[in-house]
Amino acid sequence: MTFFKNNKFLIFLLAVIVSGYIVYNYYPQYLDFLLKPTQREIYKRTLKNTPGDLLKFNELEQLALSDSILVNNTHFEYIQTNDSLPFAAGYLLDIALGKTAQIAIASNVPWILEAYDTSNKLLQEAVIQNDTLKLDLRFNKSQTVKIVVQARLHENSQAALIMELSPKFEFPLSGKGNASIQSFWGASRGGGSRSHEGNDIFAPKGHPAVAAVNGIVSSVRNRGLGGKQVWLRDDDTGYSLYYAHLDDWNVKENQRVKRGDTLGFVGNTGNARTTPPHLHFGIYTSSGAIDPKPFIWKMDKATSFSIPGVVSKLQTFGKSANLRLQPSSDGQVLKLLSENVTVTVLGTLSQWYHVRTQDGITGYLHRSVVK
Numbered sequence: 183m184t185f186f187k188n189n190k191f192l193i194f195l196l197a198v199i200v201s202g203y204i205v206y207n208y209y210p211q212y213l214d215f216l217l218k219p220t221q222r223e224i225y226k227r228t229l230k231n232t233p234g235d236l237l238k239f240n241e242l243e244q245l246a247l248s249d250s251i252l253v254n255n256t257h258f259e260y261i262q263t264n265d266s267l268p269f270a271a272g273y274l275l276d277i278a279l280g281k282t283a284q285i286a287i288a289s290n291v292p293w294i295l296e297a298y299d300t301s302n303k304l305l306q307e308a309v310i311q312n313d314t315l316k317l318d319l320r321f322n323k324s325q326t327v328k329i330v331v332q333a334r335l336h337e338n339s340q341a342a343l344i345m346e347l348s349p350k351f352e353f354p355l356s357g358k359g360n361a362s363i364q365s366f367w368g369a370s371r372g373g374g375s376r377s378h379e380g381n382d383i384f385a386p387k388g389h390p391a392v393a394a395v396n397g398i399v400s401s402v403r404n405r406g407l408g409g410k411q412v413w414l415r416d417d418d419t420g421y422s423l424y425y426a427h428l429d430d431w432n433v434k435e436n437q438r439v440k441r442g443d444t445l446g447f448v449g450n451t452g453n454a455r456t457t458p459p460h461l462h463f464g465i466y467t468s469s470g471a472i473d474p475k476p477f478i479w480k481m482d483k484a485t486s487f488s489i490p491g492v493v494s495k496l497q498t499f500g501k502s503a504n505l506r507l508q509p510s511s512d513g514q515v516l517k518l519l520s521e522n523v524t525v526t527v528l529g530t531l532s533q534w535y536h537v538r539t540q541d542g543i544t545g546y547l548h549r550s551v552v553k
């Protein structure tokens with residue numbers, strides 16, 4: 183009798199497996215809430231009935247993943263795609279400790295925009311915000327990422343691709359910037375007995391010192407070299423941020439604060455008694471102090487230029503058509519192209535073209551060496 187009972191169960195199990203298989207293969211959208219497919223995977227489903235297109239799209243993905251051109255701190259490029267030359271390219275971007283990266287595509291058609299690590303593991307895909315496709319990359323270590331940009335097939339479009347790095351933290355003095363930092367990490371202190379473990383940021387007495395991160399005020403105290411000081415523990419990294427020489431406080435211990443909240447006011451307490459008022463700003467990790475500068479140093483913004491006309495092929499001329507790894511005249515030369523070589527244009531920068539050679543290598547060519 184138990185055999186029949188088990189048999190019923192087996193039939194039930196078989197029915198679940200068969201219907202699961204059918205849904206997975208023919209109606210995968212019903213499992214999206216579980217499987218969380220990427221935009222790339224969702225798009226590939228639409229190519230299921232055109233195997234030639236699917237093959238081409240996959241080949242372009244592999245080509246983009248094998249690209250290795252470098253991006254400067256800011257990058258502004260008009261990329262273009264059309265039916266016969268669908269856009270696909272990869273860019274390597276170094277995000278130093280203390281920096282975050284923002285990558286955006288402003289376009290009237292959807293693109294695939296993703297970040298991979300250097301072993302081609304997907305780290306993050308872009309999301310749509312205010313009609314712009316955006317990637318916001320923040321890591322708690324320095325990280326090299328490969329940005330992959332790919333157009334859908336059979337689209338005709340030109341789009342602005344913008345990549346920028348920014349400091350991870352809010353600047354610790356409200357309304358101030360790089361020029362106010364006048365003493366850096368490592369400067370000699372105490373007649374050479376110590377080295378400066380922070381940045382000195384100058385502002386008039388009473389200027390608001392603000393929370394550089396969301397976190398908890400772990401200590402408010404008046405003692406030693408730092409005088410009146412606030413210690414703020416960052417929710418994200420666990421680092422302790424040190425604000426010293428304050429004239430007065432605006433927070434209490436264990437208070438939760440958000441970026442930009444006023445912690446206290448610039449002064450010259452502690453061993454700053456004889457110096458102009460300034461904030462000594464430090465960052466302490468579990469393994470000691472680190473240089474705060476990259477976390478607060480504001481970066482240049484990418485500079486836009488007017489939309490260029492669409493050029494899909496160019497020919498080199500002159501004797502030094504250097505295909506470069508970076509869009510700068512001291513960028514590493516990948517290849518010296520001889521005269522009258524035809525290249526495909528992927529995108530246009532203000533002084534450079536982003537091109538692909540017939541053997542599949544991408545790089546930058548200066549405007550002066552092509553026609």
Ligand SMILES: [Zn+2]
Nearest residue numbers: 380381382462
């Ligand atoms: Zn200092």
